[in-house]
Amino acid sequence: MSDYLSELNESQCQAVECTEGPVIIIAGAGSGKTRVLTYRIAHLMKKGVDPFNILALTFTNKAAREMKERIARIVVSTESRNLWMGTFHSVFAKILRIESEKLGYPTNFTIYDTDDSKSLIRDILKEQGLDDKVYKPSLVLSRISTAKSSLISSQAYNADSRITDEDNMAAKPKLGTIYEIYTKRCFKAGAMDFDDLLYKTNILLRDHPDVLHKYQHKFKYILVDEYQDTNFAQYVIVKQLAALYQNICVVGDDAQSIYAFRGANIQNILNFEKDYPDLKTFKLEQNYRSTRTIVNVANAIIANNKDQLKKNVWTQNDEGEKIKLIKTLTDNEEGNTVANTIFEIKMNQQAKNSAFAILYRTNAQSRAMEEALRKLNIPYRIYGGLSFYQRKEIKDLIAYFRLIINNHDEESLKRIINYPARGIGNTTIEKITVIANDNDVSLWTVIENFNDFNLDIHTGTRNKINEFATMIRSFSVMLPTHNAYDLGNHVAHASGILKDLYSDKTAEGVSHHENIQELLNGLKEFSENKNAVASLTPLAEDTTNESTKLKTLDLFMQDIALLTDADKEAETEEDRNRVSLMTIHAAKGLEFPYVFIVGLEENLFPSQLSLNSRTDLEEERRLLYVALTRAEKKVTLTYAATRYRWGNLISCEPSRFIDELDEQYIEMSASAVRVREEDRVIDVNRFHKNKLNIPPAPPLVRKNFVKIGQAGRPADYNPEHLRDLQAGMSVSHERFGTGKVVTMEGVFPNNKATVLFEGVGQKQLLLKFARLKILN
DNA sequence: GTGTAATGCTATTGG
DNA sequence: AGCATTACAC
Numbered sequence: 001m002s003d004y005l006s007e008l009n010e011s012q013c014q015a016v017e018c019t020e021g022p023v024i025i026i027a028g029a030g031s032g033k034t035r036v037l038t039y040r041i042a043h044l045m046k047k048g049v050d051p052f053n054i055l056a057l058t059f060t061n062k063a064a065r066e067m068k069e070r071i072a073r074i075v076v077s078t079e080s081r082n083l084w085m086g087t088f089h090s091v092f093a094k095i096l097r098i099e100s101e102k103l104g105y106p107t108n109f110t111i112y113d114t115d116d117s118k119s120l121i122r123d124i125l126k127e128q129g130l131d132d133k134v135y136k137p138s139l140v141l142s143r144i145s146t147a148k149s150s151l152i153s154s155q156a157y158n159a160d161s162r163i164t165d166e167d168n169m170a171a172k173p174k175l176g177t178i179y180e181i182y183t184k185r186c187f188k189a190g191a192m193d194f195d196d197l198l199y200k201t202n203i204l205l206r207d208h209p210d211v212l213h214k215y216q217h218k219f220k221y222i223l224v225d226e227y228q229d230t231n232f233a234q235y236v237i238v239k240q241l242a243a244l245y246q247n248i249c250v251v252g253d254d255a256q257s258i259y260a261f262r263g264a265n266i267q268n269i270l271n272f273e274k275d276y277p278d279l280k281t282f283k284l285e286q287n288y289r290s291t292r293t294i295v296n297v298a299n300a301i302i303a304n305n306k307d308q309l310k311k312n313v314w315t316q317n318d319e320g321e322k323i324k325l326i327k328t329l330t331d332n333e334e335g336n337t338v339a340n341t342i343f344e345i346k347m348n349q350q351a352k353n354s355a356f357a358i359l360y361r362t363n364a365q366s367r368a369m370e371e372a373l374r375k376l377n378i379p380y381r382i383y384g385g386l387s388f389y390q391r392k393e394i395k396d397l398i399a400y401f402r403l404i405i406n407n408h409d410e411e412s413l414k415r416i417i418n419y420p421a422r423g424i425g426n427t428t429i430e431k432i433t434v435i436a437n438d439n440d441v442s443l444w445t446v447i448e449n450f451n452d453f454n455l456d457i458h459t460g461t462r463n464k465i466n467e468f469a470t471m472i473r474s475f476s477v478m479l480p481t482h483n484a485y486d487l488g489n490h491v492a493h494a495s496g497i498l499k500d501l502y503s504d505k506t507a508e509g510v511s512h513h514e515n516i517q518e519l520l521n522g523l524k525e526f527s528e529n530k531n532a533v534a535s536l537t538p539l540a541e542d543t544t545n546e547s548t549k550l551k552t553l554d555l556f557m558q559d560i561a562l563l564t565d566a567d568k569e570a571e572t573e574e575d576r577n578r579v580s581l582m583t584i585h586a587a588k589g590l591e592f593p594y595v596f597i598v599g600l601e602e603n604l605f606p607s608q609l610s611l612n613s614r615t616d617l618e619e620e621r622r623l624l625y626v627a628l629t630r631a632e633k634k635v636t637l638t639y640a641a642t643r644y645r646w647g648n649l650i651s652c653e654p655s656r657f658i659d660e661l662d663e664q665y666i667e668m669s670a671s672a673v674r675v676r677e678e679d680r681v682i683d684v685n686r687f688h689k690n691k692l693n694i695p696p697a698p699p700l701v702r703k704n705f706v707k708i709g710q711a712g713r714p715a716d717y718n719p720e721h722l723r724d725l726q727a728g729m730s731v732s733h734e735r736f737g738t739g740k741v742v743t744m745e746g747v748f749p750n751n752k753a754t755v756l757f758e759g760v761g762q763k764q765l766l767l768k769f770a771r772l773k774i775l776n
Numbered sequence: 777g778t779g780t781a782a783t784g785c786t787a788t789t790g791g
Numbered sequence: 792a793g794c795a796t797t798a799c800a801c
Contacts, residue, residue, distance in 0.1 A: 061791095089791050114790085157785045194791050261789060364787050367792095384790080418777090425777045562791065572790085607788050646786070647792045783797070 004039050004074050008032075015282040016040045019047065019221070022242075022276035023249040024269070028313035029298065029629035030289025030591070031469040037225055038067050040249065042074040051082040055219040055241070059589060061567040084219070088234050089194060090562045092201040092699050095215070096192070097558070102208050103200055106553055108405050110191040111207065111561040111608055115390070117141050117182075117193045117412040123414075124181050127437065130174055140771040144179050148195035149231040149263035151202055154180040188442050189410040198233040205240045216244040226589070227252035227272075231263035239275060246276065254309045255302050258585060258623050260615070266307070285312050289591055289632055291320025297635075297665045298628040304660055305618045322667040324636045325658065331365070331599075331643040338596050341636060342579060344378050345594060353379055357580040357592040359627050361605040365598060366581050373579060381575070383582035387565045393501060394519055397559075400491050404475040405554045408442040420500040423464050428457060444469075449520055471495070477738050483527040484556040488522055526559075527551045584627045595631035597624070600639040601652040637661075650655030719767045721774065723748050730775040731755060738775060 005013055012032055015025050016039045027033035037056070045051055058064040064085040072080040084091060093111065100107045112120070118137040124133045125140075147157050157163055157174040167175045186193065192200060205212045222242050224230065227250035230238070242248035250272060253630045257266050273279055287295050295315045302308065326341075342356050358369050363385045373380045388394060400414040406412075418424045435453050436446045446453055447469050450462060457465075471494065478487050484570040492498050501513045504694060529551060566586055570576040580592065599605055606620035628635055639658070644653050724733070726739060731753075739757035746752050749767060756762050 087791070196790085258789075262791085362788055421778070423777065427777085564791065583789065604788090609788065619789095644792075777801105779799105779801085781797100781799080783795100785795080788792090 003375055004042060005200045008039065010286055011282055011286075012036050012039075015284070016043050017074075018280055018282070019044055020247060022246055022272075022279045022283065024227075024272055024279060025249065025251040025282045025284060026269075026309065026311060027251055027253050027284040028287060028311055029253065029256060029625070030315075031284035031313070032286075032288055032296075033225075033284060034063070034589075036221060036284065037251060038070045039074070041067070042071050043076050045071070045077075045079065049221060051079050052084070053218060054083050054085075054218040054223070055091070055221070056083060056085040056223040057088050057091060057225065057238075057436065058086065059229065061563065062569070063225070063589060065567075072330075076441075087562065088237070089197045090361075092237070092561060093197050093558070095474045096197065096200055098203065099204055099208070099211055099645065103204060104187070105192070105200075106190045106406060106408075108190070108407045110189065110402050110409040110412070111197070111349065112186065112191045112411060113390075114141070115395075116191070117358060119411055120185055120405050121178065121182060123433070124178055124185065125378075127433070128174065128178070128181070130178075135172060135174065135178065140175065140178055143175055144182060144261060145195050147179065150197040150232050151199065151236065152231055154183045169662075185410065188408065188440070190406050190408045190442075191411070195233075198231075198237065201237055202233055202240075202643070205237065212240060215241055220245045221247045222249070224248075224250045225252075225399065226256075228254050228257040228266055228269055229259040229264040230268050231265055232268075233263075235265070235268045235271070242449055243633055253311075255305075255311070255622055256588070256626050256629075258588065258619060258626055260619050269309075283311065285314060287313050287315040287317070287629075290629060291317050291633060293320045293322060294628060294631050294635055297323055297662060298625050299580070300662050301621060301628065301657065301660055302625045303762065305621055307615070308619060321634045323661070324634070324667050324669065325661070326636065326638045326669045327654070328638060328640050330643065331368045331640045332371070334598055334638050335368035335370075336375075338369060338598060338636070338638060339372035339376050339378060340375075340598070342378060342573045342594070346378075351578050351593065353579045354577045354626040355593040356596070357587065357590070357594070358596045358598060358632065359582060359584045359587050360598050361584060361607060361623070362599075363583060365604075366392065369581055369598070376465075377576075378579055379577070380579040380581055381570070383565045383580065385565075388515070388568075389513075389516075389560065389563070391515055393497075393515055393559075397488075397492060397495075397497055397516060400472075400475070400495055401471055401488065401553055401557055402496070404479060404487075404491070405478065405557060407472065409445040413443050416495075416660070417465075417468060420496040422468060424461065424468065428461055428465070431455060431457060433752070479553060480550075482553075483551050484553040485520065485523040485527040487553045488523040488556075492516060492520060523553075525554060526556050544617070572625065579725040586624050588626060591630055591632060593631070593633045594633070594636070595627065596636045597627045597642075598638045598684060600637055600655040600658055601643070602655055604643075604652065606657070607656055621657065719749050719772075722767045723771060725753060725767065725774060731772045732775055733757065733772055 005016065008016060009032075010061050012035065015023070015036050019040070025033070025036060025221070027036070041054060041056060041112065044054060058067065059083050063410070064087070068080050068083060068085055071083070072078065075310060086094075096103070096105070097107050097109070101111060105577040118141055121135075122132060125137070135308045147154075147163075152160070152163075154176065157179055164176055166174070167173055186196070205215070217239050221643060222238060224238055236247065238250075250269075252269055254266050254269055257264060258264075266619055273281075282691070290298075292315055295313060295317075295755075299313060326337055328337050338358060345351055345356075346353070350725070358380075360366065366382055366385065370380065370382070388498065389398065396416060399415040402409050402412040414429060432443055432446050432455070435455060436443045439446070439453065446455075447465055450457075450465075475487065475491055475494075482490075498513070504510075505510070568579075580587075580590075584597075602613075605624070606617055610616035610620045637658070639654050640652055644650075664757065725744065727741050727743050729741050730738060732743060733755070737757055737759065742754040742756050742762065744751060745752055751767055753767060753772070754762060755772075
């Protein structure tokens, strides 16, 4: 075991060693919070605590996996794999599978994703004759989601006049009814949605004292990361489980709370002190990640928020470079500027692609960035957006898998009963649905027992349905005896999906086919136990050797149901060495040497929907704080004057957050300075537009800002004076100081110099970019 | 019941 | 601009 305590500062050390009783760690950005959590768990294990008795809840499954690996290295043992570690959703999904029959659910319950939930809501609206423009499925779902996150059942919802009055006022009186039907339909289908995983866990612990007791005893030590982003349902689960031993440690930073929109509640941090009066509080305030410039700017931004805990984040790190602010004319130019700047930094600093992240407010902004990066051949990876498992063809095959595992899964049944086309049309499905609803059973029950129901369906159609049901049943029978790949491969062929996709020779068709192949490859890896998808939480009862157990399809599905893009590990070094593109939300907990925050415009960042309330606006500001504090070395901020939205060009105002930046830390590009002034001129023009025709004022350059070359425009920099640069000559570089040219490669002006800098070492520099000066 | 053309909606943020 | 649902012809 390594001497891990020596790697911690004093407050980190205290937080690690104080293992007994309730503890809250307020951890500023970049203060080594993950390190503290990791070492704390390792410390517990070193003291002899059985990993089976430790529950650690993280924000992503990837974070859990990485933490497990680090712990394994510290304690030098494979014991760490017995830790219960993962997201709230994945850990409690596992517990719900163990305890499902207590809730009347099958062990193999399906987890409905957001699309399933919305589709079910659409069906309910149709059946109830409600207008889906009034009751927008996404709005209905978010209403249900909020209720569940607050532990409000559909009965309680309908019984609470404050809630129903609110719905009536909004002219949506049927929301409670929809919630009730939705709940019943999910139950009948043996399905839980994302919120149910937390909600039902609460019901389980509330109504079954024996179960509560069991897990209270089991989890003697509980740790929760990113506590500021937990909602009420999560708060109650943690409180219940920790009630016996009270060895509860939560880590959070109110300044980084960015999930209020999905029910996260900063109050959970404040409530914590009330729940545990003998609470010990530790503050981690020293930032090890970022330059002093970045820390100062971030602090200044967050200081504009009224709601916050007192905290003083500081750093001993170097001042570092100024933060660059660049204005561009269009969103495409913004993309080009960012890509060019990355190219430039890569060359000058010998930085890897993986050192860069481009962060944006909305997924839609990724397109311009992608196109620009592709033009310069810079490899990138997009996180979020449409993930692999959300693609149509993948969802189709997955729907077969889900239906095989749980025949009552209504959404899967409806998705594939007529795909590939087998002559079972909408009218037939509607008839079956009506009968199923009237008899309060699942669609599958009706299909299996035609003769018991009074169905007006022709024999021809009946035969087709019977054929389908027989096929699904034959797959289900294979489930326990075949591994995931064998069954999955069989299903892909026997269902006709592969044949259907193979007949489509268009580019998209080929790609669909390839995606199916990729899924099957994933199944193969899983079946051969190459830890393709590592199980994050062990089953307490499960002492069998993992490798001897048959890797069946239902186990595969359990593992992938809650995986997100962020959880996927790049397999090769080439895959890892890419520029990261993601929303700021997705960047939580990550760090990069160079961070680009793009689209700093009013109505985009801050989002238009946040402008009505101070709390919403403050969340946007925290979002910017999170974005800034991801960076280690340098932040570049960009905004565009115009941007395409829904195919239309719209003009954009600079974000109000730009005005909150402290000018002493900011370096504006010349174009940014100019356009900043121009904005005001344009505003005047716009104001008079209908009366006068004032010609636009000439561009202005403010004297007190350093004028620098337009970013990412190599053409603007003329390296002519370096034409005769040769090996042996002395040069100076802005950052590396003075050095001697070792070798020269290539033909001017596309040539490269290898320079040995004093005290820095050897660097390869492109003359086009490096801005070298020749010394005598 | 099936396939294609036209329409219309969307884009906060995510497990 | 791009996707999804709907409308309409077969």
